[in-house]
Structures are given as structure tokens and as C-alpha cells.
Amino acid sequence: xxxPYTNSPNIAPLAPExxxxxxxxxxxxxxxxxxEPKARARALVAVADALDANADELVALAGAETGxxxxxxxxxxxxxxxxxxxxxxxxxxxxxLDVRIDRHDDDFAIGVRPELRMMRRAxxxxxxxxxxxxxxxxxxxxxxxxxxxxxxCPVLLKxxxxxxxxxxRTGELVAAALRDAGMPDGVFATFSGQANGTAVLQDxxxxxxxxxxxxHVGRLLADLAAARPxxxxxxxxxxxxxxxxxxxxxxxxxxxxxxxxxxxxxxxSAGQLCTKPGFVFVPEGHGLDERIAAQxxxxxxxxGRQRLLxxxxxxxxxxxxxxxxxxxxxxxxxxGEATVDDEGHGWTTPTIVAVSLADLRxxxxxxxAEVFGPxxxxxxxxxxxxxxxLVPEFxxxxxxxxxxxxxxxxxxxxxxxxxxLTLVAGRVLYGGWPTGVAVTHAMTHGGxxxxxxxxxxxxVGTAAIDRFLRPVTYQSMPEALxxxxxxxSNPWGVPQRxxxxxxxxxxxxxxx
Numbered sequence: 015x016x017x018p019y020t021n022s023p024n025i026a027p028l029a030p031e032x033x034x035x036x037x038x039x040x041x042x043x044x045x046x047x048x049x050e051p052k053a054r055a056r057a058l059v060a061v062a063d064a065l066d067a068n069a070d071e072l073v074a075l076a077g078a079e080t081g082x083x084x085x086x087x088x089x090x091x092x093x094x095x096x097x098x099x100x101x102x103x104x105x106x107x108x109x110x111l112d113v114r115i116d117r118h119d120d121d122f123a124i125g126v127r128p129e130l131r132m133m134r135r136a137x138x139x140x141x142x143x144x145x146x147x148x149x150x151x152x153x154x155x156x157x158x159x160x161x162x163x164x165x166x167c168p169v170l171l172k173x174x175x176x177x178x179x180x181x182x183r184t185g186e187l188v189a190a191a192l193r194d195a196g197m198p199d200g201v202f203a204t205f206s207g208q209a210n211g212t213a214v215l216q217d218x219x220x221x222x223x224x225x226x227x228x229x230h231v232g233r234l235l236a237d238l239a240a241a242r243p244x245x246x247x248x249x250x251x252x253x254x255x256x257x258x259x260x261x262x263x264x265x266x267x268x269x270x271x272x273x274x275x276x277x278x279x280x281x282x283s284a285g286q287l288c289t290k291p292g293f294v295f296v297p298e299g300h301g302l303d304e305r306i307a308a309q310x311x312x313x314x315x316x317x318g319r320q321r322l323l324x325x326x327x328x329x330x331x332x333x334x335x336x337x338x339x340x341x342x343x344x345x346x347x348x349x350g351e352a353t354v355d356d357e358g359h360g361w362t363t364p365t366i367v368a369v370s371l372a373d374l375r376x377x378x379x380x381x382x383a384e385v386f387g388p389x390x391x392x393x394x395x396x397x398x399x400x401x402x403x404l405v406p407e408f409x410x411x412x413x414x415x416x417x418x419x420x421x422x423x424x425x426x427x428x429x430x431x432x433x434x435l436t437l438v439a440g441r442v443l444y445g446g447w448p449t450g451v452a453v454t455h456a457m458t459h460g461g462x463x464x465x466x467x468x469x470x471x472x473x474v475g476t477a478a479i480d481r482f483l484r485p486v487t488y489q490s491m492p493e494a495l496x497x498x499x500x501x502x503s504n505p506w507g508v509p510q511r512x513x514x515x516x517x518x519x520x521x522x523x524x525x526x
Contacts, residue, residue, distance in 0.1 A: 028217065032210050038200030039139040039168035040219040045198045047136040047166035048497075051506055055102035057195035058164060061155060062098040064191040065091060065184075072184060076149045079177040081321030081359070086283055087150070094150040097157055097453045101164035104476045108508025110134070110165075110483070113499050116513045118490075123518035128490050131500035134483035136166035137247075138221035141214045143235065145226035146176040146323050147286045153177070154184040154204060157453075157474055158224040158249075163192075165482035167222070168201045172211040176324040181206075211235075216242055222482055224249040226288075226473065228330075229384075229464050236467040249481050250467035251459065253384040254413040255292035256439075256448050259401050259431060262297045263420025269305055272418060276390070277309040279447040281364045284320035285388030286327065289414050289448040292384055295393045295401060298370075302392075303347050306366055310348045314363045319351060322387060325358030331387035335365060338391065341380040343373025350388060364388040371395050374408075382408060402427065405434040411462030411469065414448035415439035438462060440472065 028036060049057075065072065073087045080087075104110055111133045119127040140162045145152035152158070154171055162169050173181035185204035192202050205214070215223050215238055223239050223246065225232050232250035239248035264272060279291050296302065322328045332352050338344060350365035365388065374381055374393055381391065395401070409415075415435035419428060435442045440461035451459055457475030460466045466473075471481050488496055498506045 028213050029210060032205055032214060035170060035200070035203040035205060036139070036214060036217055036219055039170055039203065040200075042168050042198040042200035043136070043138045046168055046201050047138075049166065049197065050498075051106045051108060051508075053196065054164070054166065055105045057192050057197050058098045058102040058105070058160065060191040060195040061163075061188050062095040062102075064187045065095045065098075065150075065155060068183075068187055072150070072180065072187075075180040075183060076177060079180055080146075080149050080323050082149070082283060082323075090148060090150045093453055094155055094160075097151070098155070098160045100453060100476060101160045101479065104479060105164050108499065108506060110476070110479050111499050111508055112485070113508055113510045114513075115500060115510055117515045119515035119518065121516055121519065123521065127515075127518075130487055130489055131491065131496060132485055132487040133497065133499045134480075135486050135497075137482050137484050139168045139170060139219055140222040140224065140482055141170045141172060141211070141220050143172045143211060143223070143225040143227065144174040144181065146174050146327065147283070147288070148226070149174075149177045149180055150184075152226045152251075152473075154181050155188050157478055158226070159188070159202075161478035162222075162224075162482045163201070165479050167482045169203075170214055170220070171202070171204045172214065173204050173206045175206070176326075178206065212238060215239055215248075218242075218244060220246065222247045222249070224251075224473070224481065226251045229253045232467060247481070248467055249471055249473065251288065251413075251473045252464055252466060253386065254288055254411075254461065254465045255382070255384050255409065256289055256412055256414045256416070257405075257409055257435075258291045258294040258416040258418060259435075260294060260296045260300075260418040261420060261423060261428075262300075263423050264418045265296070265300055265302065267420050269302060273302060273305040273309045275447045277306065277313050277364065277366075279449045280366065280388055280390045281310070281313045281317060281320075282449060284322055284362055285364065285390075286323055286386060287449050289451060291390055291416065291448060293382075293391050293393055293408070295395050295404065298394045298396050300392075300394065303368075306347050310350070310364050310366065319353075319361040319363055320388070322360035322362060325360075327386065328354055328358060328360030331360060331362070331385065331389070334383065334385040335387065335389055338367065338381050338385060338389070339365075341369075341373075341377045343377060344369050344381065344391075347392070360387075362388050364390075366390055366392070368392040368394055371399065371404075378408070400427070402430045402434045405431070405438060409438045411465040412439045413459060413461050413465045414441045414443060416443040416446070416448055418445060440465065440469070 116130040118129040142158040229252040232252040350363040440458040459474035462469040
């Protein structure tokens with residue numbers, strides 16, 4: 015357990031009810047990290063089962079508080095449960111511990127090597143800040159919670175004000191499932207309030223933080239985490255403009271498919287997705303305006319006006335939308351609705367605009383920033399422009415970047431463009447649209463700033479567990495004092511990478 019700060023006037027004291035849950039998480043930390051893999055896996059599966067068993071109640075609460083459709087919410091809840099079960103398998107398999115054993119070696123190439131045994135261990139209690147736009151998948155039982163619990167870290171979950179009743183009920187289900195599965199008291203709790211959130215982040219017993227939300231708030235929290243007397247790692251998944259580059263051959267071969275995919279990606283969930291394509295680079299004279307207008311009309315017929323999540327998002331969307339529409343050179347292809355009711359909720363249909371490359375350059379401050387909602391910008395690029403040059407000119411970091419090409423295109427320019435996009439995006443797509451984020455081993459949901467506060471991590475996929483682990487090496491330690499994963503007996507049955515004595519004399523042979 016950690017000793018609290020002393021003589022630190024800038025650290026706000028915790029409210030009594032918050033102190034209770036932080037202290038409980040701190041007490042549970044060592045025992046929870048040491049839980050046997052199958053026991054922790056059963057606990058994660060128990061949480062998933064509880065979500066499934068209460069799906070009707072949870073979806074109804076989520077729909078009432080967020081305005082998202084039942085189909086969207088059921089799909090998201092299923093994804094959340096699947097994610098928990100996937101992490102259960104990760105825990106049992108054990109490769110995430112990255113166990114390495116170097117045998118004692120008197121003949122080591124640079125002198126005697128002592129016996130070294132390394133594994134990754136849980137960092138300790140973490141605070142998770144829930145998102146507004148994913149009330150299940152990035153909220154109480156979402157990916158940050160699942161990966162932290164899988165790592166063996168107690169979780170203190172700061173709920174989002176956009177869905178308080180859903181958060182409270184989900185928190186009750188998660189806590190009960192973990193308790194009934196035999197996990198230590200204190201491994202999970204929810205709390206609310208911005209002041210409480212920042213106070214918990216600064217508490218010395220908290221060893222990591224994660225956040226999904228706006229760039230502005232994420233930066234504030236990251237700065238708080240870095241300014242602590244003991245700075246801690248902070249993982250913020252923030253906004254993204256997700257550029258798309260479309261070739262002339264793609265438009266010639268499949269214009270209807272392109273337009274349908276684009277409008278679907280912009281209209282789905284009222285555009286309130288961090289992976290929504292925000293800027294689509296197309297050749298001048300693309301001729302897609304009429305198709306786009308027709309496809310948006312068809313989408314509106316199917317979806318109708320969609321409610322934005324909450325009044326804060328409504329204000330942000332309408333303000334940014336108006337700013338872009340007023341920028342010089344912006345041409346409106348589809349003027350969607352953006353109305354606000356008496357309670358401050360926004361009701362929208364998609365807005366799609368176009369701007370020349372020259373006007374984007376001249377007015378980048380007004381046009382280039384993210385518009386969080388059903389809005390996208392077509393950037394019309396003159397013939398002869400090298401798209402590789404546009405990537406660093408307009409983008410420093412994004413969650414995704416997408417290529418839409420003809421079936422047989424594989425030019426040196428496209429290869430160079432792919433390389434350029436990998437420098438600014440965590441996921442580079444070919445031929446699809448970025449709004450679907452699969453929960454898999456190979457998924458990356460991250461990217462350089464301003465997409466995230468840490469570009470070496472992901473908040474989706476099994477690699478997300480890495481955020482809540484740190485390496486520890488045991489030198490010349492007797493077996494009885496070693497943790498189970500690094501013992502020769504290996505009672506947990508985890509993968510072990512073993513370097514035997516004498517191997518160093520043959521290092522480099524593979525390069526000869």
C-alpha cells in the first residue's frame with residue numbers, strides 16, 4: 015500500500031465516501047494481482063454473463079439517457095460482453111505476462127550472468143473516466159475496465175454525467191459479479207463528479223489513469239497526472255479527424271459503393287464516433303455531389319432526425335458546424351438539420367460540405383478541427399498534387415486513416431502514401447470505412463497526439479492490457495520466494511522464454 019502525500023497543499027482531500035473506495039482498492043491491490051488466472055478469468059466471464067442476463071433493463075436505461083437506437087445499444091452491449099470474455103482467455107493463456115528467464119551463466123559473453131527472471135506485474139489501482147458516446151463499450155464495464163481488471167488492477171470508475179442511471183445500475187452488476195466470483199473486496203467501484211475525478215487521479219494510491227473524451231479535457235487530466243509528485247501513466251483516447259484518400263480510379267469503378275459507405279459512416283450514431291471520417295480527399299471534378307445528396311436523403315428516410323447524446327455535445331457540434339459553414343470557400347453539398355429543443359438536446363441529419371485544397375490551406379484554423387457529429391468535409395485536390403505531401407501538412411495524429419483505390423492500383427505513390435499514413439494513424443484501412451472497431455488481438459485504437467496522449471498504446475484489443483502492467487526482474491531469487499509465473503515449476507502454465515547458459519557465445523550467427 016502507498017503512503018499518502020504529506021505537506022502537499024495542492025492535493026485536494028478526498029470526500030469521505032471517495033476515501034473509502036480508494037482505500038479499499040489499495041488494500042485489494044496485492045491480493046487481486048496475485049489471483050490465479052482461471053479465477054480471475056471466471057470473474058471476467060461472470061461480469062459478461064451479468065450484462066447479458068440484464069440486457070433488456072440496461073438497453074432501456076441507455077436508450078432513455080442517450081437517445082441511441084436499440085439496435086446500436088444491443089450491438090454495443092454484446093461487444094462489451096465479448097470483450098470481457100476475450101480478456102478472460104488472455105489471462106488464462108498468460109503470454110501478456112511476458113515471462114523471461116535467463117539461467118545463471120558462468121560463461122556469459124561479457125562476464126558472469128546471474129539468474130534473472132522477469133515478468134510484467136499489475137501496476138496497482140487505476141482510475142477510469144467513462145465516455146459519453148459509448149455507454150457500454152467505453153463506460154462502466156468497457157474496454158478500460160476489462161483490460162485493467164484482466165491485468166489484476168483494481169478499478170475506480172468515474173461515471174459520465176450523460177448516463178447516470180445506466181452507470182449506477184451497470185456498476186452494481188459489475189461489483190456483484192466480481193464479489194460473487196470471489197474477488198477481493200475493493201477491486202471495483204464507481205463514483206461521480208468532476209472534482210472527485212481529479213482528486214482521485216491525484217491520489218498517491220492511484221497508479222494509472224485512462225480516459226475517453228475530448229481533447230481539451232483529456233489534456234487537462236494528462237497534465238494533472240504528469241504534475242503529481244509521483245507522475246503516473248495516463249492514457250487518453252481523444253478526438254480524431256480520420257482522413258480518407260480517394261483515387262480517381264476508385265470513383266470511376268464504384269461511385270455508388272463509395273458514397274453509400276461514406277454516408278453510412280457519417281450518419282451512423284449521428285456521427286458521434288471517434289472514428290468517423292472527417293476529411294475525405296477527392297480529385298477535383300469528382301462528380302459525386304448528386305449521388306451524395308441522394309444517399310443522404312435515403313439515409314434520412316431510414317433513420318430520421320437523430321438526437322445528439324447530450325446538451326454539451328449539441329453545443330459543441332452546432333458551434334463547430336456553424337464555424338465551418340461560415341468559412342470562405344466552403345460549398346454545401348447537403349445542408350443537414352441541426353435544431354435544439356427546450357432541454358438543450360440537438361436533433362440532426364447529416365451535413366456534408368466540400369472545400370478546395372487552396373481554401374482549406376487558407377482557412378485551416380476554421381475548417382480543419384474535428385466536428386463531432388454527422389458532418390464531413392470533402393477536400394477537392396487538383397490534378398498533379400502528391401497526396402503524400404498532404405498528410406504531414408494537415409495531420410499530426412489520428413486514430414485511423416483510409417485508402418479508397420481502384421481494384422488494380424498498386425503504384426509507388428500509393429505505397430508511399432500508405433507509409434505516410436502509418437506515421438500519423440494507429441490504424442490504416444484499405445477499401446473500408448473506419449467506424450467499425452473490431453475487438454481482436456490485432457486491433458489498434460490509438461495514434462499520435464492529438465488522437466491520444468500516449469501513442470504507444472491501444473484502448474481496444476488485447477494489447478490494451480499492456481497499459482496496466484510494468485516489468486519486474488527477480489535476480490538470484492530462491493524458487494519459494496518467486497511469483498508463480500517465473501518459477502521453474504510454472505504452476506500457472508504460462509509461456510516462458512528461457513535463455514540457457516552458453517547461448518551468448520553463438521549470438522549473431524543468424525546474421526552471418
